[in-house]
Amino acid sequence: MSNKTLMLIKPRAVKNNCIGMILNTVNENNFRIAAMKMLQMTKKQAREFYIVHKDRSFYEDLVDFMTSGAIVAVLLEKENAVEDFRTLIGPTNPKEATEGTIRYACGYDIQQNAVHGSDSPENAERECNFFFPYAERF
């Protein structure tokens, strides 16, 4: 069981004024915000962040999209954070998402699906460290 996970609010959701709604949903579902920042990733950072997908056909498109505008990186804490957050966001393709999930509410398509959520405790550890050194956590 992992007690932390990383959320990224992706560029299209930021542009569509979904930040407030997403943070509200996160808090309503008992996640605690332990660190948060708005930034625009460089290509180098995005390639590194998504390195596990480097051989996938969508990798370069994903890097372009994720660097196309501001994102919000949020470190979330809760018991069973990784699994519970994946449930709250819904499947990768928003068209398959059910009502009540963040991707249902704010996703546009399979690439621009509103948010990222860590998929395992090991990746959560790596991804939280990627954006937030311990000194920046509250």
Ligand code: ADP
């Ligand atoms: P998830 O974000 O649900 O964990 P993946 O880790 O498989 O999904 O993929 C990472 C991200 O890459 C997705 O959130 C999405 O933005 C993008 N992506 C995944 N599959 C596709 C696809 N078939 N076409 C375009 N973009 C995709």
Ligand code: MG
């Ligand atoms: Mg993933």
